[in-house]
Amino acid sequence: QKEVEQNSGPLSVPEGAIASLNCTYSDRGSQSFFWYRQYSGKSPELIMFIYSNGDKEDGRFTAQLNKASQYVSLLIRDSQPSDSATYLCAVNLWEYGNKLVFGAGTILRVKS
Amino acid sequence: DGGITQSPKYLFRKEGQNVTLSCEQNLNHDAMYWYRQDPGQGLRLIYYSQIVNDFQKGDIAEGYSVSREKKESFPLTVTSAQKNPTAFYLCASSIEAMNTEAFFGQGTRLTVV
Numbered sequence: 001q002k003e004v005e006q007n008s009g010p011l012s013v014p015e016g017a018i019a020s021l022n023c024t025y026s027d028r029g030s031q032s033f034f035w036y037r038q039y040s041g042k043s044p045e046l047i048m049f050i051y052s053n054g055d056k057e058d059g060r061f062t063a064q065l066n067k068a069s070q071y072v073s074l075l076i077r078d079s080q081p082s083d084s085a086t087y088l089c090a091v092n093l094w095e096y097g098n099k100l101v102f103g104a105g106t107i108l109r110v111k112s
Numbered sequence: 113d114g115g116i117t118q119s120p121k122y123l124f125r126k127e128g129q130n131v132t133l134s135c136e137q138n139l140n141h142d143a144m145y146w147y148r149q150d151p152g153q154g155l156r157l158i159y160y161s162q163i164v165n166d167f168q169k170g171d172i173a174e175g176y177s178v179s180r181e182k183k184e185s186f187p188l189t190v191t192s193a194q195k196n197p198t199a200f201y202l203c204a205s206s207i208e209a210m211n212t213e214a215f216f217g218q219g220t221r222l223t224v225v
Contacts (some may be wrong), residue, residue, distance in 0.1 A: 090214070
């Protein structure tokens with residue numbers, strides 16, 4: 001089992017719809033979870049982080065964490081064409097000395 | 113302005129040569145990381161350092177070496193032992209290794225010619 005897993009996509013949604021991105025992780029002791037957005041040829045930029053079970057909202061973005069299921073998700077409301085990018089889930093793996101591990105990323109395409 | 117600076121942006125290497133990628137941060141962050149990204153792939157961890165004079169191997173450390181002699185600097189050397197070094201290399205830093213977000217430099221694109 002990979003330490004951090006994401007569906008590679010592409011996930012296609014129409015403009016204005018909700019995009020739902022999912023991520024699972026293997027280390028039950030993990031405490032911190034991050035979502036990054038990466039445009040082609042650029043470096044990743046942090047969108048959100050979440051440490052506690054439940055939902056965390058920031059503008060059009062909502063991160064959801066369920067530690068019992070080892071699952072973290074990102075919802076993007078009112079999706080815009082400018083949201084088209086690769087979304088990377090990252091987990092701080094406590095079991096492995098706090099190394100920050102990334103999933104392979106999900107490609108999101110928002111169609112106008 | 114505070115941030116993470118990687119240099120050079122583009123680097124060409126002949127087969128059999130060692131090359132060193134620079135990463136400098138002025139954010140006073142303790143933790144620093146090196147990742148490799150291949151086309152259409154996610155980020156794979158090469159090395160990470162939680163504090164000065166200490167570093168740990170990541171998932172793909174073979175053929176790479178690092179040093180952490182100063183808090184603000186974490187250079188990566190790609191040695192001739194790395195058989196397929198062409199990739200996009202990303203350096204990141206965070207305040208501490210646990211429970212804090214990491215911020216990235218602009219990356220170095222290395223090509224073997």
